[in-house]
Amino acid sequence: MIARASYPLLGLLIIAAIWEGSIRFFDIPPFVLPPLGQIAERIWTGRSEMIAGLSATLYEAGTGYVIGVAIGLLLAIAVSLSSLAERSVMPLFIAINSVPIVAYVPVSFVAFGLGAASKIAMVALTVGFTVFLSAVQGLKSVDPSAVNLLRSFGAGQMRIIWMFSLPAAMPIIVSGLRVSIVRAMIVAIVAEMLGAYDGLGRIIYEATQQVDFLRTWAAIAVASLASLVIYGVFVWCDRRLVWWK
């Protein structure tokens, strides 16, 4: 166990060594690649700003995530109730989805303003689509003979979905939920970078414009750590929720 964990740790150390070493060896100016210690220090000295930014971003990402998951799942269930409905709306949804999601950000700004609402809408759109597509795929992949077996027991359509299809589709849906976490954070930050009153994305953009690169790196590091922690917690829960995988 110790031996298995030691390899990635060694890898991390090597990366850190290359980072620090190349700064000294190639004389890279700190505005391109600041030393790791300085980044950590900058996070600490700017902690009140970082915490405020992080909580704003987390609020947007979290609220949007919950709304998106709810809409995505409900839509997927509705669509998979009839194959006609699925065939009819899927091409439209796929067309809407094929637009790079960031292209909708300006529309969201005009519609909802520069505050949190526009970011929540963007996150909900992104997460909603990801969850919707994975749920449709998951619901479609369930074994039809098992569905027929349940139907032969006299089960109705909603009961079959609730008792069998949804649990059977869970592994695929959960992987959609997992991917959505990272996307929610990314979209919230990217939207903030284009315009916001608050949030890590705004700090990143503002600091870059003011040529305060250490602050940029510090904000990116905070965002990365936050994504990582949330992702880790989700994976940990996932192992317990979908135990039959």
Added chain:
Amino acid sequence: MKPSVWLPPLLVTALFLVCWEIFGHLPMGRVKVVPPVSAIAMDIIHNHQLLLRAMLHTLTEAMVGFAAGAAFGFLMGVLFAEVRILERMFFPVFIISQTIPVVAFGALVVIWFGNGMLSKVVIAFYLTFFPVTVHTHRGLLSVEQQRIDLLRSFAASRWTLFWRLRLPFALPTIMTSLILGSSLSLVGAIVGEWFGDTKGLGIMLVQAMYVENMVRLWSIIVACGVIGVGLYAVLRFVQTRWIWWGNET
């Protein structure tokens, strides 16, 4: 194809567009966030040259970055799959680093590499190479041991194993990541343009937003969608035509 196949989606799409049109004509607030479809269509027709130029610009940025990212990602994936010690030390770090919102570096990259095409290419590059590396690695290692044993019993060398077995087996998985990467590279190019550019769809989006020209904004979104659908269609064609044996889609 039978009408029962294409008629329902066509009807639904038409219904959607009609609703949009009617909704667009309703009296709304100061700015019409959703202008009528007809207005958007007219704008696209009248400004098609402007839009096409911007599309070409953005597409070039995305594709150069995509090609470089795909090639580099493939090599990294092969390296991780073939060299055990590298895999054990760096692959976990690599997987974890996927949760980093790398687009956030966009603003930095534009400062480093300037306002020109290079900075967008760099962003598209690193957005592409992450998924391609991970999928290549996974695809190459997903070959069942029995298949490897069979080829080994023919005294196959490591190169033969790679070339005749592992690589063809990984191709469907790699293809999946290329489809993912192509859309990410487009996102990279657009976001990169936000932070500094003079032409391209991304900067046009921002300009239209500042003057609250909603019709133009939607025209650009349609243009983005056309590129997105086009890239997807091309890669899907390649996938179904030449790499049809995969079980992953």
Added chain:
Amino acid sequence: MASRPSDRPIIELSNVSKTFGDGQRTVVAIENVNLDIQPGEFVTLIGPSGCGKSTLFNIVAGLLDAEGSIRFGGKPHNGCDLLGKVAFMPQKDLLLPWRRVIDNAILPLQVEGMSRRQARAMADELFGEFGLAGFENHYPHQLSGGMRQRVALMRTFLFKRDLMLLDEPFGALDALTRMMMQRWLLDIWQRHNRTILFITHDVDEAIFLGDRVVVMTARPGSIKINRKIDLGRPRGAEITTSREFLEIKKELLAAVEEESMKSFRIAQQVP
């Protein structure tokens, strides 16, 4: 091949053992296996599931190292030297989905470095014999299970080695197809004068095909019975209901069942 003196075995295993795992959790898969196979012989191997048949196979194919002595063609060998010297066919057909039937069959030739054109020319003449004429350019997913097995067998045949190892090649086929394939295999074997070691867990199949049936014990696997089958050749389907056949079957079934019961009990003891 006919010129080779037939008194020297093509492969001789003496006291071959294999242990898996390290430290406290070791499993002895096979122990002191002694087995000789003469050139041109068709030897079938049966034993309870989990008795180490596959381990033995992998050793003979050169995929696993083992303790003990292995002499191949009179010369001593250890482990991986045997890679490329034995034609090996695993249980599953393992055809490559992106290659046409003919290209699947010539895979070992290409691995050996032969050009595709040359290899295809060599394979071409075998298609009729393997009942695959007209299917050269199909893809594996277009074939039935029996046909896919024949492609896999053809691939093994084209890898021209004196000893062929077949690991339950007909295990996944339905009973009727299996009968047809058995007779067909005997036919091919007699015409091509190869040596075959054939794993099965079907006693009927073992007797019907083999010059000799080898029964393995429960784990750790070793040789329990080495029974010569003196039924005449060529053998037809009617032989399976003859008195001699049924007597041999009775004897071997008793042995196999005894070992199966043992391995069943071992399995129950494991917590």
